Amino acid sequence: MKIESTDSCLIIGEIAQAHDGSLGTAHAYIDAVADAGADAIKFQTHIAAAESTPDEPWRVKFSPQDEKRYDYWKRMEFTEAQWKGLKSHADDRNLIFLSSPFSVEAFELLSQIGLNTWKIASGEVSNFPLIEKIVSTGQPIMLSSGMSTIAELNDIVKFIKENGNDLTVFQCTSSYPVPPEKIGLNMLDQFRQAYDCKVGLSDHSGTIYAGLAAAVLGADAIEVHVTFSREMFGPDVSSSITTTELKQLVKGAKYIQKMIINPVEKDAVAQEMQPLRDLFTKSIVARIDIPAGTILKSEHLTVKKPGTGIPAKNLKELIGCRLLLDLKANQPLSFDQLEVRIGTKA
Secondary structure, X not given: OOOOOXXXXXXXXXXXXXXXXXXXXXXXXXHHHHHOOOOEEEEEEOOHHHHOOOOOOOOOOOOOOOXXXXXXXXXXXXXXXXXXXXXXXXXXXXXXXXXEEOOHHHHHHHHHHOOOOEEEOHHHOOOHHHHHHHXXXXXXXXXXXXXXXXXXXXXXXXXXXXXXXXXXXXXXXXXXXXXXXXXXXXXXXXXXXXXXXXXXXXXXXXXXXXXXXXXXXXXXXXXXXXXXXXOOOOOOHHHEEEHHHHHHHHHHHHHHHHHHOOOOOHHHHHHHOHHHHHHHOOEEEEOOOEOOOOEOOHHHEEEEOOOOOOEHHHHHHHOOEEEXXXXXXXXXXXXXXXXXXXXXXX
């Protein structure tokens, strides 16, 4: 499935290594993300021998079954046939299939299964051998900024845009979980202005709040880590939302987007609301029985619902007018019951 130009905010469920090396679990995530209503699902494609040395240190030593992080990456590997099966499943569920390559070899593997949009992970922004391969496809690129300086981003964005690839730059902070003061929603507009491109939020907060805020700010895409439960095993659980929360995020973001792209003209809405205006606004009525010929004073009149008579805002204008007909208490006034003002206001 291909990303098309759209006015809606693209919601991406990031699985990363939440499958813990289980192909069946990876397929289960595809169904869960599709059922939540997201637009895309994203994995990470790791080939241990191509991206790491055997002595790569742990970010967090979370795995009791892997002695080294290199062993963990080995366990996360899928074959080309398995990746094809995952993409085919995502296609069947109308999900855009994404996977970040972490080496040129991973890029070549993903090229074989037919990716047409590429996500460059935060740690790969300086990996120009990989970036050159991705840019050479001419296909859309999503660029994460989680560990980058502005100078680094300027260089890679310039390189990508000179080649003409469609570009989305994601604000991201590579903390797991990221606290609210480090999310950096201000960068969305800065990236949009500086790079004249689409912008997104790659969120590690473990909540739906940041994504909803990004939707309010007009983000073109929102990426969130997803887990079946916060009791699951893995390095990203604390920075993930559950599949149930993903459904809430999708619903909220789509609702917000509909509000944004449909500005309201207040006068037109008021006209549409006329039946309700008649019910809820007030008209001028007789406070007491008033005989014909009475010069109206303030004690003769009050305002009550419905608002189908002389509007309440005209109350002071009626003081000093002569009443032409008898009125009963609570009877609405109309202009044809009044003679022109002949006295002074009470």
